[in-house]
Amino acid sequence: MPIQVNPSEYRLPFFKEQGYQRKQCRVGGDFFWTLNASFDTCQDVPDTDYWFDRIPSVPGLTVAEARRKFIDFFARHGHTPIQPRPVVARWREDLYLTIASIVDFQPHVTSGLVPPPANPLVISQPCIRLEDIDNVGLTIGRHLTTFEMAAHHAFNYPDKQVYWKDETVRYAYEFFTKELGIPGDLIVFKESWWEGGGNAGPSFEVTVGGLELATLVFMQYKIDENGNYVELPLKIVDTGYGVERMAWFTQKTPTAFHAIYGQLLDKARSELGLPRPPEEYLWAAFRAAAKFNPDVEGSLDAFYQQVSKTTGAPLSEVRQVLEREARLYSVLDHSKTIAMMLGDGVVPSNSGEGYLARLVIRRALRQLRLLNENYDLAKIVDMQIDLWGSDFPQLKENRSYIIEAVGLEEDRYKDLLRRGEKLVLRELSQGASLETLIKLYDSYGIPPEVAAEAAAKKGITVLVPRNFYSLVAARHRAPAKVRSIEEKSSLPEDVVSWARQFKPTELLFHKDPYARSFTAKILGVKGEYVVLDSTIFYATGGGQLNDVGVMEICGERYNVVDVQKAGDVIVHKLDRAVDNASCGEARGEIDWVRRFRLMRHHTATHIILGAARRVLGNHVWQAGAEKTPEKARLDITHHKPLTREEVRRIEELANRVIDERRPVLQAYMDRNEAESKYGFVLYEGGVPMERKIRVVEVQGWDVEACFGTHVTNTGDIGGIKIINVEKIQDGVVRLEFVAGTRVPEEMAALEDRMTQLSSELGSQGGEELNKVKELKDELMKLKESVKAYRSLWLSTAKGLIVSSKVNGLIVATLEYPEPDVKSARDALKELTDEFINSVITVAVKEDKGYRYELGIGREASRILSAEAILAAISSELKVTGGGRGTYGSFFTSEVPEKVDAIIKRSVSRIVSQNAQS
Numbered sequence: 001m002p003i004q005v006n007p008s009e010y011r012l013p014f015f016k017e018q019g020y021q022r023k024q025c026r027v028g029g030d031f032f033w034t035l036n037a038s039f040d041t042c043q044d045v046p047d048t049d050y051w052f053d054r055i056p057s058v059p060g061l062t063v064a065e066a067r068r069k070f071i072d073f074f075a076r077h078g079h080t081p082i083q084p085r086p087v088v089a090r091w092r093e094d095l096y097l098t099i100a101s102i103v104d105f106q107p108h109v110t111s112g113l114v115p116p117p118a119n120p121l122v123i124s125q126p127c128i129r130l131e132d133i134d135n136v137g138l139t140i141g142r143h144l145t146t147f148e149m150a151a152h153h154a155f156n157y158p159d160k161q162v163y164w165k166d167e168t169v170r171y172a173y174e175f176f177t178k179e180l181g182i183p184g185d186l187i188v189f190k191e192s193w194w195e196g197g198g199n200a201g202p203s204f205e206v207t208v209g210g211l212e213l214a215t216l217v218f219m220q221y222k223i224d225e226n227g228n229y230v231e232l233p234l235k236i237v238d239t240g241y242g243v244e245r246m247a248w249f250t251q252k253t254p255t256a257f258h259a260i261y262g263q264l265l266d267k268a269r270s271e272l273g274l275p276r277p278p279e280e281y282l283w284a285a286f287r288a289a290a291k292f293n294p295d296v297e298g299s300l301d302a303f304y305q306q307v308s309k310t311t312g313a314p315l316s317e318v319r320q321v322l323e324r325e326a327r328l329y330s331v332l333d334h335s336k337t338i339a340m341m342l343g344d345g346v347v348p349s350n351s352g353e354g355y356l357a358r359l360v361i362r363r364a365l366r367q368l369r370l371l372n373e374n375y376d377l378a379k380i381v382d383m384q385i386d387l388w389g390s391d392f393p394q395l396k397e398n399r400s401y402i403i404e405a406v407g408l409e410e411d412r413y414k415d416l417l418r419r420g421e422k423l424v425l426r427e428l429s430q431g432a433s434l435e436t437l438i439k440l441y442d443s444y445g446i447p448p449e450v451a452a453e454a455a456a457k458k459g460i461t462v463l464v465p466r467n468f469y470s471l472v473a474a475r476h477r478a479p480a481k482v483r484s485i486e487e488k489s490s491l492p493e494d495v496v497s498w499a500r501q502f503k504p505t506e507l508l509f510h511k512d513p514y515a516r517s518f519t520a521k522i523l524g525v526k527g528e529y530v531v532l533d534s535t536i537f538y539a540t541g542g543g544q545l546n547d548v549g550v551m552e553i554c555g556e557r558y559n560v561v562d563v564q565k566a567g568d569v570i571v572h573k574l575d576r577a578v579d580n581a582s583c584g585e586a587r588g589e590i591d592w593v594r595r596f597r598l599m600r601h602h603t604a605t606h607i608i609l610g611a612a613r614r615v616l617g618n619h620v621w622q623a624g625a626e627k628t629p630e631k632a633r634l635d636i637t638h639h640k641p642l643t644r645e646e647v648r649r650i651e652e653l654a655n656r657v658i659d660e661r662r663p664v665l666q667a668y669m670d671r672n673e674a675e676s677k678y679g680f681v682l683y684e685g686g687v688p689m690e691r692k693i694r695v696v697e698v699q700g701w702d703v704e705a706c707f708g709t710h711v712t713n714t715g716d717i718g719g720i721k722i723i724n725v726e727k728i729q730d731g732v733v734r735l736e737f738v739a740g741t742r743v744p745e746e747m748a749a750l751e752d753r754m755t756q757l758s759s760e761l762g763s764q765g766g767e768e769l770n771k772v773k774e775l776k777d778e779l780m781k782l783k784e785s786v787k788a789y790r791s792l793w794l795s796t797a798k799g800l801i802v803s804s805k806v807n808g809l810i811v812a813t814l815e816y817p818e819p820d821v822k823s824a825r826d827a828l829k830e831l832t833d834e835f836i837n838s839v840i841t842v843a844v845k846e847d848k849g850y851r852y853e854l855g856i857g858r859e860a861s862r863i864l865s866a867e868a869i870l871a872a873i874s875s876e877l878k879v880t881g882g883g884r885g886t887y888g889s890f891f892t893s894e895v896p897e898k899v900d901a902i903i904k905r906s907v908s909r910i911v912s913q914n915a916q917s
Helices: 013-018 063-076 100-103 167-177 243-251 256-261 263-272 279-289 299-311 316-345 352-371 378-388 392-399 399-428 434-444 446-457 468-475 493-499 592-616 644-659 671-683 742-759 768-801 821-834 866-872 895-914
Strands: 021-024 029-036 122-130 144-155 186-198 199-208 213-225 227-241 516-528 529-532 549-553 558-564 569-574 585-590 621-628 632-637 664-670 692-698 701-704 720-728 733-738 809-814 838-846 849-856 881-883 887-892
Touching: 013 167, 021 063, 063 122, 063 144, 063 167, 100 122, 100 144, 100 227, 122 316, 144 316, 144 671, 167 199, 167 227, 167 529, 186 213, 199 227, 213 243, 227 243, 243 256, 256 263, 256 316, 263 316, 263 378, 279 299, 279 316, 316 352, 316 392, 316 549, 352 399, 352 468, 378 392, 378 399, 378 632, 378 849, 392 399, 392 742, 392 895, 399 434, 399 446, 434 446, 434 468, 493 516, 493 558, 493 849, 529 585, 585 592, 585 664, 592 621, 592 632, 592 644, 592 692, 592 701, 592 720, 632 692, 644 720, 644 733, 644 881, 664 671, 671 692, 671 701, 720 742, 733 742, 742 768, 768 809, 768 821, 809 895, 821 838, 821 849, 838 895, 849 866, 849 895, 866 881, 866 887
Parallel strands: 809 838
Antiparallel strands: 021 029, 029 186, 122 144, 144 227, 186 199, 199 213, 213 227, 516 529, 516 585, 529 569, 549 558, 549 585, 558 569, 621 632, 632 733, 664 692, 692 701, 720 733, 838 849, 849 887, 881 887
């Protein structure tokens, strides 16, 4: 354990009342509490075998029934049921996925900043963990990437105690004995220690017949930046009951996948054309799996050997059957995870949670390809939506997006299989290390198995770690750099320290965003920096630039050039140091035109986002934004480029909202109330670390937690025009737009460009399109003529060079008839491909000389290199350029005839020297 835990932490009145004994596991050494005098192990694998299939319990529960039984039990015991959160941790900036129920309350509730939504409460939270993804299927259900963590939580404040360890253990005992019907003397409480999310505390693992059914954590420490354990004033009961494990326990199936997926397992097996495995193989695997530790070398082989020994079946047959089953189970598990991630709005990409979604998809595709390469993953994902859609309505609501996104990813994967070999061989030339495999996956999306197959064709052996995907997932579990709670200020550190001593600034720009001037009390002056008790000057933040303007202090006029936040204090930077502030008061006036443009662009960003979600789907999420007086940009998550029709519809919807003159409501709300009312779309622009958050709602259209300044009615925006759309990275599309008076300004600039275009084309206004079509037709004809001309030149060149030989090699320099280096290079390649025993140079005329493209044929490259030839040329001629292998390029002012003679002499000398050596 990380710290020395006093055994008294685990001695509870409940254990004494019931007659529990504290024992030490003879295998693993852990201490545990039991009523059963015969138990000498902690009843957890691998210290004991699985034998829970022989333990009496209630009749088999489905996952949904187990979830409902748990929630109902704790609701009857005074816990308020609350809705689960998404599997994407939208309320966190330090974590991508929801990996446990406590994540729902970190860091806002666990830090004491925000009260819990109820106390005590009960929840069944869908979770995703990918660190053991490579073990899914192999361990017959001990590892899953997606699972539900049923939990009851109590938050104990210094002045309000709810319940703590003893009551928590009593609840567990009562639930398992009365609700699941498990004999009390078979329930073991194993002492343990838990850490996660910066918190820690002692815990009990509840184990029965080899299966851990729950973990009861008592969060009472915070881990500081130095790794020290600091006791928390807020002590939290943090439990986690495995819903799928409860279904498995009560159904008593040989694997958890039979219990979780039921008939879907049989349907998938049939659809994929897979045989049903012998029942005795599965039960033998059930027994052997308890001792199987995937992290121990040779454990998998021992697992197969044990099943073979138990069944009497050949080892090769056992391995084949169980490997096939493990792949099938992993495809089922992964396809549910994919549905859950995409259903909660994840867009597969190369970064963030999108990277993790793509990782799961590609591993699922790899496993599916080994089962049936002609079957579409999207079909199985669709089956998962049917199975789980009633439990998780977002799956059915977003079905079309989920299926389309999976289909696109499958197409990309197949394309990788077709073109990946060249990339693999290029990267593996530097060595077949783990880092190379990860680079191939991260940079090009090439799975390690595909890399190994491509390398094997060239006789290169690549060892793929069995836990490759787990390693990669662990690296991407959380953002590499977590955004700070407050945006980074450009103020000097000494100014920040100075400013923080003052009371929070009254934000007049929130009270009245249309105010243009104000008078305020001066709290402090430090050179050119000024702090007032109130201000209408907006400080940079939330993607919105600060206000500028003027400030008058004691009769002296200053320009306000920058405005920044230092905590809750607004700091004004003036164009020069303040000479006299004895009057104690300042009058300020903002640049209203600039402010109004910023307000229009900021509110327009909210409207565009709402329009994009309606046109493209609920998966659209803000990935970045910027608002300036000139224009605004919004980066959104989306799985494919936008069509012109989609862009037009977004723009039309946005302008309709403006015409409808919707109110823009701005108010501070309790965080729990806001989340309950609006959900996590609140955090499109970031997650404020505050108990009360400022909520900006474009009525009935978009709502976000936002600090920025906004118009109070959408009609004040005037209009929106999208001026540019581009894909800026995989899974992210950028929309740039202008609003208000910037729209006619942008249109005027466009008109100027059209006028200039008309002038260049020599056309009358409105005839530009016809003129362009004419020019396009002429260009196509010219291209055909140039193509024919180049072909003729190439044919002539081939006839000329065959007679130009040096030491048995064709050595020739040809002047290209046009100043086009690219086409000259193409011609050179064709010549050296045909004349493999040649050194050919093509000269292209430039302003101050010639660009020479040098190529060496395949046979000639055995005795010559571009480096050697260029080095020899340089001894006689001043050139700039370089070369390597079979290609070189250099520039010189000398004419082709002279260069040709020098190259021939150089080639002759190099060949002679090589012959002598």
